[in-house]
Amino acid sequence: MRQRLTPVPADLTGTVVTPGDRRYAGLRSTYTTRGTPEAVLLPRTTAEVAAALGYAREQGRPVAVRSGGHGLSGSSTNDGGLVIDLSALNRVEVLDRATRLVRVEAGARWAQVAAALAPYGLAISSGDHGNVGVGGLATGGGVGWLVRSYGLTVDHVRAVKVVLADGTVVRADADREPELFWAVRGAGAGVGIVVAFEIEATEVRNVGVAQIAVAARPDGSTLRRWAEVLRESPRELSTAAMLLPYGSSTVLSITAVVAAESLRRVRPLVAPLREIGDLLDDRVDLVPYPALVPTAHLHPNVGQQPNLTTNGLLAGMDGGDAAAIMRAARGRHRALVQLRSVGGAVNDVPPEETAYPHRHQETLVVASVFPPHGPGALDAAWRGLADRVDGAYVNFESRADARTFGRAYPGPTGERVAAAWRRYDPDGLFRAPGRLPDLTASRG
Ligand SMILES: Cc1cc2nc3c(=O)[nH]c(=O)nc-3n(C[C@H](O)[C@H](O)[C@H](O)COP(=O)(O)OP(=O)(O)OC[C@H]3O[C@@H](n4cnc5c(N)ncnc54)[C@H](O)[C@@H]3O)c2cc1C
Known part of the structure; x- marks a missing residue:
């Protein structure tokens, strides 16, 4: 029989939703997939994300990471595992209007981002639906309404804050942790939990x-x-x-x-x-x-x-x-x-x-x-x-299988992605079956 979850540590009190909780029905599933996780953790800060990850590791269960819950593979929920749901990390802040640099937390939805930036005359081209989350879209690509003029969302990411599998918090940009920064912009699901993105917005009213x-x-x-x-x-x-x-x-x-x-x-x-x-x-x-x-x-x-x-x-x-x-x-x-x-x-x-x-x-x-x-x-x-x-x-x-991986990350990109996933997540915590293919054994 499966071991029961151990009690959550004091620093996660108030962030855990289990099947007996009335909030569970609204948190167990994703847009495409009904799930039955044993617990959904709702961290409110980066430190709580790291603590939630540490707790999840200790339980030895599958771990799912969720921002907006619109992922098509349904990998942001599971059955019998833990879900780290970032929806409480949803702040949107204009860091510098002159350079159009904004900071967006991963759990925000793109509707919230658009609404928060509009008073500044700014926007980030993201996707076609307001309920899609920042975290999943901005770690995979981002084909938005202005894609031919703006490019992909990932093309405008200037820095990210990531909680790695071992709980370390890292800021990555073109100069610091450049390989992590490279991987986050297209293959981010396998390197860690991105808690915030700094993105260069564009002038749009x-x-x-x-x-x-x-x-x-x-x-x-x-x-x-x-x-x-x-x-x-x-x-x-x-x-x-x-x-x-x-x-x-x-x-x-x-x-x-x-x-x-x-x-x-x-x-x-x-x-x-x-x-x-x-x-x-x-x-x-x-x-x-x-x-x-x-x-x-x-x-x-x-x-x-x-x-x-x-x-x-x-x-x-x-x-x-x-x-x-x-x-x-x-x-x-x-x-x-x-x-x-x-x-x-x-x-x-x-x-x-x-x-x-x-x-x-x-x-x-x-x-x-x-x-x-x-x-x-x-x-x-x-x-x-x-x-x-x-x-x-x-x-x-x-x-989310090896064939998909080969088509999304062909040739040298695939080699480099697999190496980054292995380097930043050596134990494959983010590569549970059905979530991301575990390619680290077969690739350099
Ligand atoms: C109705 C609909 C419309 C869409 N329209 C568009 C579109 O116009 N353009 C477009 O480009 N895409 C579009 N998509 C696809 C969308 O980009 C992906 O589904 C994306 O993964 C959703 O992000 P999310 O945060 O909502 O998903 P989630 O389900 O929360 O996450 C999906 C996966 O992304 C990874 N992930 C999520 N958050 C993080 C994080 N913070 N750090 C690291 N990994 C993370 C995890 O592996 C997770 O399982 C659409 C999807 C739907 C269902």
């Missing part, structure tokens, strides 16, 4: 937003034109698009965001997107940046959205790529397929500068299936794309 829906031709020609428009457009334009079933046809629903303060600039930039297929809907507005990741998105995570997701990157979009994407969306399992523009400023950063190495691709393709469909359905939907894509973004993957 309003942005242009267009909602455009066009009929997507099954032969993929509409998608090719979408990719062509993006390739020829200035980087102020970023788009996220979804392929949605519409009777027996398919609609490409595009949200285009323009990093510009006037509709006179916004309208001509989105106009070519209206021409890529038969237009079904079309609206253009100027909105404050927080309207893209509103606090209305904030909600507790109770396993409400189970799904299986995979993704891949494309450098171009030839006829075969576009037709394969359409087949994935229109196949028997009706995978939900999303396209995100990347490229632009993302590709200004050399591949070896961060642990996110994908710096020549232009499109991110994400496919999800929902219950009752399972892994077989996702594989069937993805089959036509599997050999076409070039790398993957770790944060849009449900399966």
Whole structure:
């Protein structure tokens, strides 16, 4: 029989939620996954994070780290283990308005970050949903609404404060602990618990937003034109698009965001997107940046959205790529397929500068299936794309296995990530099965 948890030390009093506690129902699960951890620890300070980690180590149970709980692999909860939930560490502070340097704690949600920075005329391009947490997104990449003009979120991280597996607290930046700083920006889940990020924000008040829906031709020609428009457009334009079933046809629903303060600039930039297929809907507005990741998105995570997701990157979009994407969306399992523009400023950063190495691709393709469909359905939907894509973004993957690792961190990046994970977490505390692959035995 499993040993009971030992009593928490005095310095963690008041931070532990166990199944008998009425708060447990709102803390046990993530967005995608229902969990049954034996305890959820809610540290309020860096010292408490270190103490929580020490306590978790002593219990010899799996340890999950959670910031916002939106991770697609569900690895921020577990069954029978401990969860370190950083939601009480959620401060957002402007350190220096002149250099736009802000400090964001890992447990904040991106809606809270946007709301806190808006009065300063600043924003950090992060993701498309306000409830996503800072910690998971900013350690994996960060494909945000302004991705082509701003780059990835990790590209603007200037320093991090990390609690390592042995409880040591380290500040890492380009000069101090540069290898840790490198790994945190793309492969941070395996090196420690990042408690705070210093990030260079950008000057943004309003942005242009267009909602455009066009009929997507099954032969993929509409998608090719979408990719062509993006390739020829200035980087102020970023788009996220979804392929949605519409009777027996398919609609490409595009949200285009323009990093510009006037509709006179916004309208001509989105106009070519209206021409890529038969237009079904079309609206253009100027909105404050927080309207893209509103606090209305904030909600507790109770396993409400189970799904299986995979993704891949494309450098171009030839006829075969576009037709394969359409087949994935229109196949028997009706995978939900999303396209995100990347490229632009993302590709200004050399591949070896961060642990996110994908710096020549232009499109991110994400496919999800929902219950009752399972892994077989996702594989069937993805089959036509599997050999076409070039790398993957770790944060849009449900399966935290060695194959995912190889696609997210190909070649020398993978060697370097595995070495960093082993160096900063020699006992594999953060690499419990199903959480991160334990590659340290097989890699240098
Ligand atoms: C609805 C939805 C929309 C999304 N939209 C976008 C998007 O537009 N762009 C984008 O780039 N991504 C997007 N994502 C993916 C998102 O980046 C990842 O799911 C990310 O991991 C979520 O971060 P979190 O803190 O909420 O997750 P959590 O579930 O809390 O964490 C996920 C994993 O990240 C690691 N982790 C979390 N916090 C820390 C920390 N402080 N230190 C070290 N490791 C940590 C842990 O391994 C943890 O298991 C979206 C996901 C969802 C579900």
